[in-house]
Amino acid sequence: MKISAGLWAFGNMADRFATGGYREPLNITEVIGGLTGISGVEFNYSPALPIEELKSACAEKGLSISSIGVDLFSDPKWKFGALSSEDPNVRQQALEHTYKVIDLASDAGALVNVWPGQDGYDYPFQNNYPIRWQNMVESLEKLADYNKSVKISLEYKPREPRVHEVPGNMGEALLMVEEANRRNLGITIDVGHSLMVGEGLSHALSLALSKNKLFHLHLNDNFGLGDDDLAFGVVHRVEFLEMIYWAIKLGYDGWYSFDVFPYRENPFRTIEVSTKNLLDLYEKAKKLTGVPDTQIGERISEVLQGLRRVNPIFQSGIKCLQSYFAFSVVFEPT
Numbered sequence: 001m002k003i004s005a006g007l008w009a010f011g012n013m014a015d016r017f018a019t020g021g022y023r024e025p026l027n028i029t030e031v032i033g034g035l036t037g038i039s040g041v042e043f044n045y046s047p048a049l050p051i052e053e054l055k056s057a058c059a060e061k062g063l064s065i066s067s068i069g070v071d072l073f074s075d076p077k078w079k080f081g082a083l084s085s086e087d088p089n090v091r092q093q094a095l096e097h098t099y100k101v102i103d104l105a106s107d108a109g110a111l112v113n114v115w116p117g118q119d120g121y122d123y124p125f126q127n128n129y130p131i132r133w134q135n136m137v138e139s140l141e142k143l144a145d146y147n148k149s150v151k152i153s154l155e156y157k158p159r160e161p162r163v164h165e166v167p168g169n170m171g172e173a174l175l176m177v178e179e180a181n182r183r184n185l186g187i188t189i190d191v192g193h194s195l196m197v198g199e200g201l202s203h204a205l206s207l208a209l210s211k212n213k214l215f216h217l218h219l220n221d222n223f224g225l226g227d228d229d230l231a232f233g234v235v236h237r238v239e240f241l242e243m244i245y246w247a248i249k250l251g252y253d254g255w256y257s258f259d260v261f262p263y264r265e266n267p268f269r270t271i272e273v274s275t276k277n278l279l280d281l282y283e284k285a286k287k288l289t290g291v292p293d294t295q296i297g298e299r300i301s302e303v304l305q306g307l308r309r310v311n312p313i314f315q316s317g318i319k320c321l322q323s324y325f326a327f328s329v330v331f332e333p334t
């Protein structure tokens with residue numbers, strides 16, 4: 001299993017309430033030097049990023065670059081969409097920006113993660129839906145054709161920052177990718193986004209894997225209402241156990257990459273807790289893949305007992321609260 005983490009976890013953690021962030025961002029050398037238990041990192045490309053410094057720090061530590069994200073969300077010029085924009089100049093700029101990331105990824109042996117964060121709509125009568133859809137499909141075709149040896153992975157999300165984002169679920173993402181029909185074009189499941197949609201996580205994953213279109217996984221957790229980006233495996237342990245079971249069973253060979261936002265917690269500890277949860281669930285899921293279908297019910301109930309023992313969040317009442325707070329001690333504030 002290849003485990004990676006998004007370096008944005010070490011940024012200043014600005015949100016719309018604390019626009020200056022909750023801490024000073026750490027520098028690349030401190031971050032890479034402090035990482036343990038993972039074999040790759042990913043980041044969003046920005047011209048301000050010290051790429052050479054980052055690459056040499058990773059090489060020194062023996063870390064791969066799993067994925068490079070395309071920032072088509074932070075510049076106001078993308079505010080009404082980028083790759084699907086109805087303005088051909090904006091669309092062209094979005095393509096050219098992404099070509100730069102594809103060049104970098106080709107060099108680094110990474111895939112390119114495309115999350116079209118501003119492509120969507122907020123109000124009725126704001127969008128020409130069929131044109132937007134077609135624009136996005138054509139942009140994806142151009143990106144995939146630009147360098148056929150680099151994988152382009154489309155990440156869906158139902159909302160935030162737009163009220164409705166496109167693609168917003170696995171069905172839309174898969175339809176888009178199948179319409180573009182390029183071998184090097186696939187899908188990233190961000191488990192938090194999938195939980196927000198309310199779709200069945202394992203069903204979504206199986207669907208993409210069975211079409212050979214699952215290129216990347218972003219792991220985090222939430223309480224189902226928003227994109228909380230909590231440490232992986234602190235809430236949805238059973239759902240994640242099943243998802244990993246199907247990932248192993250259907251031969252997923254991509255990265256398991258943490259996309260977490262520890263606004264107030266220690267980012268190194270958040271990634272350590274996520275890694276520990278992933279390894280624990282992976283080991284349990286792997287054992288389950290060897291169990292015949294006729295015995296799986298019995299084995300799963302044993303595994304669930306085990307999950308209750310390792311994760312006190314599953315207990316009820318006061319004990320649950322006590323255990324939860326004991327558990328949360330691992331997240332020292334920064």
Ligand SMILES: [Mn+2]
Pocket residue numbers: 155190218259
């Ligand atoms: Mn993500």
